[in-house]
Amino acid sequence: MNQPIGIFDSGVGGLTVTKEVMRQLPDEDIVYFGDMARVPYGNKSRDAIIRFSRQIYRFLRTQDVKAIVIACNTASAIALEVLRDEVDIPMIGVIRPGAVAAAEMTRNKHIGIIGTQTTIRSRIYNEYLREIDPEIMIVSKACPLFVPLVEEGLLEDRVTEDIASRYLHEMKEYEIDALILGCTHYPLLSHTIQRVMGEDVRLVNPAFETAKSLKELLAENNLLKTDGSPARYRYYVSDGKDRFARFADQTLNCMVSVDAVHEINIEEY
Amino acid sequence: MNQPIGIFDSGVGGLTVTKEVMRQLPDEDIVYFGDMARVPYGNKSRDAIIRFSRQIYRFLRTQDVKAIVIACNTASAIALEVLRDEVDIPMIGVIRPGAVAAAEMTRNKHIGIIGTQTTIRSRIYNEYLREIDPEIMIVSKACPLFVPLVEEGLLEDRVTEDIASRYLHEMKEYEIDALILGCTHYPLLSHTIQRVMGEDVRLVNPAFETAKSLKELLAENNLLKTDGSPARYRYYVSDGKDRFARFADQTLNCMVSVDAVHEINIEEY
Numbered sequence: 001m002n003q004p005i006g007i008f009d010s011g012v013g014g015l016t017v018t019k020e021v022m023r024q025l026p027d028e029d030i031v032y033f034g035d036m037a038r039v040p041y042g043n044k045s046r047d048a049i050i051r052f053s054r055q056i057y058r059f060l061r062t063q064d065v066k067a068i069v070i071a072c073n074t075a076s077a078i079a080l081e082v083l084r085d086e087v088d089i090p091m092i093g094v095i096r097p098g099a100v101a102a103a104e105m106t107r108n109k110h111i112g113i114i115g116t117q118t119t120i121r122s123r124i125y126n127e128y129l130r131e132i133d134p135e136i137m138i139v140s141k142a143c144p145l146f147v148p149l150v151e152e153g154l155l156e157d158r159v160t161e162d163i164a165s166r167y168l169h170e171m172k173e174y175e176i177d178a179l180i181l182g183c184t185h186y187p188l189l190s191h192t193i194q195r196v197m198g199e200d201v202r203l204v205n206p207a208f209e210t211a212k213s214l215k216e217l218l219a220e221n222n223l224l225k226t227d228g229s230p231a232r233y234r235y236y237v238s239d240g241k242d243r244f245a246r247f248a249d250q251t252l253n254c255m256v257s258v259d260a261v262h263e264i265n266i267e268e269y
Numbered sequence: 270m271n272q273p274i275g276i277f278d279s280g281v282g283g284l285t286v287t288k289e290v291m292r293q294l295p296d297e298d299i300v301y302f303g304d305m306a307r308v309p310y311g312n313k314s315r316d317a318i319i320r321f322s323r324q325i326y327r328f329l330r331t332q333d334v335k336a337i338v339i340a341c342n343t344a345s346a347i348a349l350e351v352l353r354d355e356v357d358i359p360m361i362g363v364i365r366p367g368a369v370a371a372a373e374m375t376r377n378k379h380i381g382i383i384g385t386q387t388t389i390r391s392r393i394y395n396e397y398l399r400e401i402d403p404e405i406m407i408v409s410k411a412c413p414l415f416v417p418l419v420e421e422g423l424l425e426d427r428v429t430e431d432i433a434s435r436y437l438h439e440m441k442e443y444e445i446d447a448l449i450l451g452c453t454h455y456p457l458l459s460h461t462i463q464r465v466m467g468e469d470v471r472l473v474n475p476a477f478e479t480a481k482s483l484k485e486l487l488a489e490n491n492l493l494k495t496d497g498s499p500a501r502y503r504y505y506v507s508d509g510k511d512r513f514a515r516f517a518d519q520t521l522n523c524m525v526s527v528d529a530v531h532e533i534n535i536e537e538y
Contacts, residue, residue, distance in 0.1 A: 036313070037307065037313060037317045038306065038307050043420075043509075044305070044306060044508050044509065045508050045509055047508070048306045048507075048508040048509075051534075144417065144420070144421055145417055145418070145421055147417075148413065148414055148416075148417040149414070151312075151413070152413055152414055158431070159428050159431055159432060162427070162428055162431075163428060238317075239313050239314050239316070239317040240312075240313065240314050240317075265320075267536045
């Protein structure tokens, strides 16, 4: 099936997942959509996130995608189950792969989850983890300042460390040994988070596991690309083309020219 | 003219301006709109902000408003001049009133401006200030972490003080004696900002001056309310009704019941 994979996020964060998909599925074509006009999703309501995700799904279908990855934790937490019932192509999010990876990594069965307010409030990581192993103890915490700190470039800074210590205090008390980075921006803070938590805690970045699940899903459905042509990547955003191109260029370590990024009005879909 | 005044903002911040309008024009009816589904505006493009503002204008016209206050600095900076040419009712923003107030307050003619990235980049405060007095020296600085810090409730905190010191460092070097708080969230940080800048620097909150300009504008156009009925307030949001009601209740120091807040889909306008 030589159609592209659709990947979407509220903004640039989903590029960390995209990078992992490019690494594990180097032949596949990708259409990425970043909802820069309405970013962030993490403090918006369930209804808003479902409405936004439906519009993005309709847009991605115009691009003839064969499968969709919701690369945003908040949208995965809220919209995946709803949309899956409405659509006729395979769709995965980042939550279940992250939960599976954490359950494999923990030894003492104490797992921590950090994410946006909406993701944490949804308790969906908890649901999946309990399904996998009801004995797992879970501590979760919303970290609303992490995204703005990353966007301000304060990846290693005394302020970021101070805020991280406050957010993660409880995690340390409960002696978790695996911590799910439940927001695509958080892996950029992994040095600081690791320092605060100590070397014995494993940080779980759902991106790797998500790309692995996608590969399996495509194989099961006979959807892997077969024509041997080089991979083609297209990027669409609802705003901020130039800012997106700069960030994409850094994240993907390859030349993403502004010309490869297209701006659309997502509200029309 | 017994129609309401329309006031809009990207979210809850414009309520600080609304409060001042209620104080200076206690008889007037008000329809407030907060664009909670697409907040914040401060890091979005010119085109997006103009599109959002046009939709909000069309919505407010369905509420039969007689005049509009753009209570958001970013939307005032970007959309006011454009919309003013397209509409047939009086419209004001918060930028010119803020510039007028600062020019009156400064003694050494060194003025500082802080705001969102989009507001600072627009250089519109600079334009207005130079029109008023070309001798004024201006130092401006975007402070993108201030809004998330306010929303996280860290109004007086060592982290907020640390970040404020970094942002305001240059302002102190240039010995400004008046500082425009060019974002509706910033007055909530005024204690911290005052401490960092020192007691000799006057903080300019454009809300007071904006309400004063509105009063003059309504009087000039014979639009003041005359029927003597008690003021009525209605609130509309594009998302997050409950969160808005809680914040409104605090900011306006009066009971704003959730029932008085209505959610609409702004994309339909």
